Amino acid sequence: MNALTPAVSTGPLPASRKIHKPGVLYPQIRVPMREISVHPTAGEPPVTVYDPSGPYTDPTVETSIEKGLARLRHEWVTARCDVEAYD
Structure with missing residues (x-):
């Protein structure tokens, strides 16, 4: 670099650790x-927060900056019939 x-x-x-929860309106969309983790002596469960880091911090996904991201939302977006494609 x-x-x-x-x-x-x-x-x-x-x-x-990264986890995914199903969406409320669209369960196929994984949030x-x-x-x-909190300190073991706290005796508390892990704190769960929204993670906007995308697939780059998910150890189960192979990523490539050069190839870009998978089009996970394509079908969901086009099914709404309110978008116009362009070249």
Whole structure:
């Protein structure tokens, strides 16, 4: 990488794990969440937060900056019949 190319975090983040919850209106849409572990002496369950990091921090997904992201929302968006495609 050079000075003009920013680094992208990939791989799991420390003390947490990526999970997915089904969407309320569209259960097939998996909402990314992150379970963050708390100190064992706290006696508390992990804290769950929304995770906007995309697939880059998901250890189960192979990512490539050059190839881009999978079009996971394509069918859902086009099924609404309120979009216009262009070249």
